Amino acid sequence: MAALAGETRAILYGFWLSSCSWRVRATLAYKQIPFEEKSIDIVKQRTQMTDEYRKLNPSQKVPALIIDDTTLVESMAILQYLEETRRTPSLLPNTPLLRARMREICETIVSGIQPLQNIGLKPHFSIEEQYSVFTKYWTRRGLQTLEDLLQKTSGSYCVGDQLSMADLCLVPQLYNAVTRHQLKLEEYTTVSKLYETLLKEKCLSDTHPEKIRLKKVTE
Known part of the structure; x- marks a missing residue:
């Protein structure tokens, strides 16, 4: 299965050089989930430290993903959610x-x-x-x-x-x-x-x- 029928585009808040952001970005691409990425500069501008971003992600880190009318943080929690809600193509071994x-x-x-x-x-x-x-x-x-x-x-x-x-x-x-x-x-x-x-x-x-x-x- 690719994108869910009628699915709205997910929003990924990430940093281009963040390994955690790349994990999620690659998973979205593999599962063909439409998304747009909004940059959070965690190095120079440190926009992750703003009050606005803290409302989105209390840890003030990347990534954060808005999908299915909710916001998810922590890359492995996001990967697991995407696997459980969009099972094919799967990212889990079969035993x-x-x-x-x-x-x-x-x-x-x-x-x-x-x-x-x-x-x-x-x-x-x-x-x-x-x-x-x-x-x-x-x-x-x-x-x-x-x-x-x-x-x-x-x-x-x-x-x-x-x-x-x-x-x-x-x-x-x-x-x-x-x-x-x-x-x-x-x-x-x-x-x-x-x-x-x-x-x-x-x-x-x-x-x-x-x-x-x-x-x-x-x-």
């Missing part, structure tokens, strides 16, 4: 064990890497180098965990041969590791191979941060 494996990968990323290299941590370090050392340490540790997990679960995708939420979490986080933190992926053979393959997936390539940035520039 309980494989779904558990998918969640292991997702949790490693969303709990074990992303919060510990978030740009929002930077102001809490008195020396920028301390922030860099901290984030790189936890990112490398997370990447090694992913390498170990994916050696056991991966096929064409993170879990076997079906695209899942794990893939849509993996790619944005690896993009951050490579671009923002200048980490090399070559030592993580399985991770690196999957990353190169998944970047070509339509739902990820069409919603790539650079495409969103260029679109903003031309608007």
